Amino acid sequence: MTTNRPGSPLFLARRSYRFRRLMDAVRLLPVLALAFWLVPLLWPVPDQASDPAVTTSHALRYIFGVWLGMIVLGVFLWRRTARQIARENQS
């Protein structure tokens, strides 16, 4: 209500600012996913049974957890940006 007062362009500016930051997030999401999925490179690969090892159930939870997280973030970003992206494509 109050943001629609004449002489207060704050609302619009804030919205387009928010949109631009969301687009930054859209761009950076694959970088984040890549970083998370490269973490297994750091896990030890045991040569003998006595060596410290990451269990497969743990690895499964980690990889699929990251996967699900990326999907949820993707849905969130899609909900927030899709309309504006379509509008900018048209203009």
Place this chain on the structure above:
Amino acid sequence: MVSLNQLIAVCLLYVVGLFAVAFAAERAAVKGRGDWLLRSPLVYTLSLSIYCTGWTFYGAVGYAARSGLEYVTIYLGPSLVMIGWWWLLRRLVRIGRSHRVTSVADLISSRYGKSNLLAILVTVMAVIGVTPYIALQLQSVTLSLSIFAAPPNLTGGAGDPINTAQAAFWVAVGLGLFTVLFGTRNLNVNERHHGVVIAIAVEAIVKLLALIAVGIFVVWGLAGGVTEAMAQIDRSDIGTWQVDGGRWATLTLLAAAALICLPRMFQVLVVENDDERHLQIASWAFPLYLMMMSLFVVPIAVVGLDLLPEGSNPDLFVLSLPLSQGQNNLAMLAFLGGFSSATSMVIVATLALSTMVSNHIVMPIWLAFGQGTVQQSGDVRHVVILSRRLSILFIIALGYFYYRASGGSGALAAIGTISFGGVAQFLPVLLGGVFWRGATRTGAVFGLCIGFSVWVFTMLLPSFGPDGALSAQTFEQGLWGLAWLRPEAMFGVSGLDPTVHAVVWSLSLNTLAFIFGSLVSFPSPVERLQGAQFVNIFDHSSPTRGWTASEAGTEDLMIMAQRILGPVEAQAFFRAQAQLQEKAEGLPEPTPRFVQALERELAASVGAATAHAMVAQLVGGTSVSVRDLLAVADESAQMLEYSSQLEIKSRELSDTAEKLRSANDKLTQLSHQKDSFLSQISHELRTPMTSIRSFSEILRDAEALSPEEKTRYASIIHSETIRLTRLLDDLLGLSVLENGAVTLNRQKGALRGVLDLAVTTAQAANTRTIKIIRNPADEDVMLETDLDRLAQVFINLITNAQKYCVSDTPELGINVMLQGDQVAIDFIDNGSGIEVASRALIFEKFARVPGQGGEGAGLGLAICREIITRLQGNITYLPDAQGTGFRVTLPAVPRSGASDNIDAAASA
């Protein structure tokens, strides 16, 4: 136990169902219904699922049983690409749409100057790379059939051993039939294959449901819940993380590259996309699909290893687990899932490859031979469709023969990886083409050839085993005995995993050759243009390259378009183009823009390079205009445009300022004029008033005045009042003229009559005589104007000459000249002329030339100008005349019928 016949019956029923769905979708699309489904993001996402083939469906479990979690990289790579849709896929989809790209080969050829060489290269590479993959699908279907024929837990083999070769043959025939039927319905590749896409979407759901159903059965039915399943996983042989880091990264990269480069993925991702918005939805929905597809792989593998007898093929755990537990319906569903995965992949892969083969190999050859002169009439569509259908059959046959030749051996996953490695060779050229303007055709050819050769040598040939395609000696000592050319230890780098070794070497040498070739070569103008358009696809989506189309008759183009697009479509297209050119009827002009649009339209049917070649046959050649070249030099083009805009703006500004300045000057001048007008008019009124007052006072007050004196004074008063009246009359007249409130009494008349009248009147009214020189022959001009007003102007001009000509023998020449439809009348005396400084003002009110005598109020010329302006004429001072000269210009009436009106004018 399900009998093989039962299974085949269900399978046939399923296929019939698929045909029905595809057919219904085609019907709905033709009638324009069902767009909510056919063009929905859901169907788009599901159609992407052809990434998950039979290899994925069966092979992933086998992969997991052999090497633990490594299988997941095959899904992580594509997920990464999809999540990063903004970077690459968005560009590819936009390029695909705006350049009407038909395949990955078309995209690469189009980017590098519509080079057919590149198109052929990519097509051949794709066929070689994908054929094992198609064979793999046939293998997975026959393998799954055979397990029903000889179930693993029934010793003694109750079922008949299946003839795998025959089964594979019939599967191949069925797939070929389906693809021919629904994949070649429309020629325009950019139009969606609704039947195929819907059938694939249905198959995507079936395979996902099947795998999840088996997964749920395994986790909750066999393992006893999630916790127990996890515990069982950790207890199993693959219970610890054992993935080699290099393989993890390499396979992820390979799978990511495959998602973009596989012809079938390019087909569904780019070519069949008809709404860019769907891409963002798919960016999370497709990873979700992949995640669900891979969720139960490890539990199935672990439980399979646990329950099934030693030596069972882990590639078939998805089927054999339910079968061994007596879950026949579940096994049947799993079989349908696997069947779906295999068939949908083969259909789309064949479709994509056949488009490439037909557009880039068959059509150019057909064009090159006599048949292909495009000026011929006759429908060429059947040729294109036929070539596409033959290509489909050819590719499926190739897959079948590869399957027979390879004997259906080898783990599924290994063949899939090799195929991925082959198509991944497109990646550097593709990425370079989309992001790097400097990438050239030469570089692309270098990169592709080297990358592909290294792939063949390090990945494809070794896959046939030692002493298969390569001799054991080559493995040991290198090609031709060169130690640095060992297929699994290139350049002496040994000890690497063979896959990592092959991928790293092929992709890095490919990229190096591509970059080096691009750096040292020089691109053709068309290539640079295409490069600029591809790289800056979001800046200028509209193409700028033009044809020199003047030579091309529109009729020729029409004939050619009809042959490829079909008469109705071609005519509709030409009509639309004619309307764009604002031509009410007939064919459009062969403008560069039109030819460009036509080429695009043709490209959608036969590919960019072929369409280009066909148009070139008619049109002669492309012209790259200066503007296009500026578009290539994008930055400079923008700057030029910007600066020229600035220039225009600043010119407009200075023009406006100039106008404002002159308007201001005029206003100031007018203000001065108004002031001087007021003072002049008071002065003019005051002078006669003063003399009237003084003489009337004398008449009133003086006692002794002789009658003569009285008469003299009274006549002075009289003449002063006359002068006053005349002044007021003039002022009134001028004011009426200036307000435009004057009514003109238009009539036809001869100029000579008007001049006669004016000369007579002026001489009668004035004492001072002037010799008037006329040339009556010239004066025979008819006018249609207010003759009385015109006479008034002439009288004024003649009177002025009488009054102000300073010559001893004053003369006034009146010359009449016809100038086109204008008649000019010059009044030139032999006086001294008017000084330059005064010339600008003589037509203003109360303007009197300084130093001249006379009693005029200075209104005469002002009135003249007003009258002449009203008569649509013009009066000017003649600066070059000997003495004082004025020119009156008036519109003349054509001579015809002039004589009739002379009498009328004379009497007027």
